[in-house]
Amino acid sequence: AQSVTQPDIHITVSEGASLELRCNYSYGATPYLFWYVQSPGQGLQLLLKYFSGDTLVQGIKGFEAEFKRSQSSFNLRKPSVHWSDAAEYFCAVGEGAQKLVFGQGTRLTINP
Amino acid sequence: DAGITQSPRYKITETGRQVTLMCHQTWSHSYMFWYRQDLGHGLRLIYYSAAADITDKGEVPDGYVVSRSKTENFPLTLESATRSQTSVYFCASSESTSMNTEAFFGQGTRLTVV
Numbered sequence: 001a002q003s004v005t006q007p008d009i010h011i012t013v014s015e016g017a018s019l020e021l022r023c024n025y026s027y028g029a030t031p032y033l034f035w036y037v038q039s040p041g042q043g044l045q046l047l048l049k050y051f052s053g054d055t056l057v058q059g060i061k062g063f064e065a066e067f068k069r070s071q072s073s074f075n076l077r078k079p080s081v082h083w084s085d086a087a088e089y090f091c092a093v094g095e096g097a098q099k100l101v102f103g104q105g106t107r108l109t110i111n112p
Numbered sequence: 113d114a115g116i117t118q119s120p121r122y123k124i125t126e127t128g129r130q131v132t133l134m135c136h137q138t139w140s141h142s143y144m145f146w147y148r149q150d151l152g153h154g155l156r157l158i159y160y161s162a163a164a165d166i167t168d169k170g171e172v173p174d175g176y177v178v179s180r181s182k183t184e185n186f187p188l189t190l191e192s193a194t195r196s197q198t199s200v201y202f203c204a205s206s207e208s209t210s211m212n213t214e215a216f217f218g219q220g221t222r223l224t225v226v
Contacts (some may be wrong), residue, residue, distance in 0.1 A: 043217035104154045
């Protein structure tokens with residue numbers, strides 16, 4: 001069965017610091033991977049997605065993620081965070097929108 | 113307004129009552145979904161629909177009923193609400209079933225069952 005693990009429930013970083021959010025997946029075939037962000041009181045917004053090709057994927061808001069098949073990981077990174085990046089981040093795996101399996105989420109707090 | 117909207121945004125109901133959460137999308141997307149979001153569980157799929165009059169169960173369907181008489185609407189009904197159904201509910205829609213399809217989410221409905 002598909003599963004997604006986000007090992008960090010809560011991460012705090014200082015504004016301007018770099019960020020890496022971890023995501024590990026379990027999937028029997030070639031995975032389709034997604035990162036979503038949920039700002040307080042809002043729905044989920046797609047940051048980026050990976051289906052094939054280049055393992056380094058660029059997304060919106062300056063985020064990127066790297067697919068590492070050998071480690072079953074799809075970690076999200078940003079070189080310099082802004083206070084507006086404070087949100088909850090979800091990693092998901094699936095075969096298209098109708099079969100998404102989400103991780104538990106990582107809440108990001110930004111220190112000024 | 114274009115997009116996907118959920119109503120109400122907040123709802124408090126009593127145990128045993130029936131409550132319906134509404135979801136409306138203006139894109140004419142074929143697929144629509146209902147998820148619940150609980151601490152420690154992320155989002156879990158309750159039901160989804162591939163088209164009008166076609167629905168299917170997701171991971172956690174027990175206690176919920178859905179219908180889809182029109183493409184744009186996908187209401188979720190809790191026939192007899194229980195405290196364990198206290199959660200944040202998200203509706204989503206997508207254009208197709210292709211592998212690179214993106215799902216678009218509503219703002220969520222926070223439901224409290226007392």
